[in-house]
Amino acid sequence: MKMMPFLKMPPKLPLYIIAVLIALCFFPFDLDADEVFYGPFFDAGHFGIFFLAAIALERANLFSTRPNAVKLFAPLFCLGAAIVLVELLQPLFGRTPSLTDIRNGFLGTLAGVLVCAAYVRGRRALICALFTAALLQLVLLNPAIAGFRAVRWRASAWPLLADFETPEQALLWAPIHYGNGFTEIRISSRQAADGRSSLAITGGGGTWRGAEYDAGERDWSKYGQLVLRAYNPHAHPLVLSLRIDDMRKDPSYTERFNKSITLTSHWNEIRIPMAEIFAGPHDGKLDLEHVKRLLFILPKDPAQLTIFVDRIELS
Numbered sequence: 001m002k003m004m005p006f007l008k009m010p011p012k013l014p015l016y017i018i019a020v021l022i023a024l025c026f027f028p029f030d031l032d033a034d035e036v037f038y039g040p041f042f043d044a045g046h047f048g049i050f051f052l053a054a055i056a057l058e059r060a061n062l063f064s065t066r067p068n069a070v071k072l073f074a075p076l077f078c079l080g081a082a083i084v085l086v087e088l089l090q091p092l093f094g095r096t097p098s099l100t101d102i103r104n105g106f107l108g109t110l111a112g113v114l115v116c117a118a119y120v121r122g123r124r125a126l127i128c129a130l131f132t133a134a135l136l137q138l139v140l141l142n143p144a145i146a147g148f149r150a151v152r153w154r155a156s157a158w159p160l161l162a163d164f165e166t167p168e169q170a171l172l173w174a175p176i177h178y179g180n181g182f183t184e185i186r187i188s189s190r191q192a193a194d195g196r197s198s199l200a201i202t203g204g205g206g207t208w209r210g211a212e213y214d215a216g217e218r219d220w221s222k223y224g225q226l227v228l229r230a231y232n233p234h235a236h237p238l239v240l241s242l243r244i245d246d247m248r249k250d251p252s253y254t255e256r257f258n259k260s261i262t263l264t265s266h267w268n269e270i271r272i273p274m275a276e277i278f279a280g281p282h283d284g285k286l287d288l289e290h291v292k293r294l295l296f297i298l299p300k301d302p303a304q305l306t307i308f309v310d311r312i313e314l315s
């Protein structure tokens with residue numbers, strides 16, 4: 001088969017391309033603000049990076065005089081070792097290693113090797129291999145697309161933080177628990193302070209459990225208060241804890257805003273002045289220009305219970 005012009009390159013260029021592609025894995029991207037998008041985006045990116053690296057390695061002709069089995073497996077072995085090494089070294093560059101990255105890197109390498117094998121078999125085989133690789137890359141990008149929708153919703157709804165009326169905002173929330181317990185969160189139509197649904201937070205056991213909202217480092221300082229609605233389905237009062245973090249990493253109890261709120265039966269509207277949140281931490285003030293997380297902690301009660309929260313906004 002006649003070589004396509006775009007695959008013709010000077011002898012050492014493929015090796016430089018591989019070096020640049022692997023260097024991309026170490027670039028210290030700041031993922032904090034829109035991690036719900038960038039996290040899965042860079043996970044999926046490992047597929048594309050090692051797909052291109054596998055093609056570049058084939059173009060480097062390092063194994064062209066070797067037996068067929070070596071030609072096939074040597075790129076898998078070399079890039080496989082690079083994938084694992086990259087993940088082991090990533091923490092040194094402020095990146096987080098993950099098994100998803102390793103899986104996606106291997107899949108990308110495999111797809112690249114298959115495209116190279118298809119290339120010598122003819123145009124139809126090449127088109128099929130490229131189509132399969134593109135499809136796989138799109139499937140792997142799917143969580144990033146969902147994350148992008150969540151980030152876009154957060155920006156467009158601002159200063160509304162949540163109303164639970166649309167599914168994309170669910171990705172901004174995550175269940176949390178510590179110790180032997182469980183937490184489950186879901187958008188529920190059983191209760192609603194506005195619209196038709198709210199967020200049900202169910203937990204039991206453990207030291208503490210609740211739900212966390214990814215506030216995206218947004219600026220709360222221009223607003224007068226945080227307003228939210230919480231529903232207590234029980235006949236007796238419950239104490240819900242609210243926590244707000246700024247950019248401090250793993251803030252201790254004295255470095256964040258903490259407040260206990262007594263919920264009477266049914267819906268409660270809670271208004272917290274921004275000045276109170278600002279002055280909340282015992283150590284310093286809360287950086288209202290960069291709010292990172294909002295957490296609801298369920299009452300310290302070993303029994304399983306559910307509370308609902310709805311329409312959380314700044315005003």
Ligand SMILES: [Ca+2]
Pocket residue numbers: 163164165192193194195196197198310311
């Ligand atoms: Ca609602």
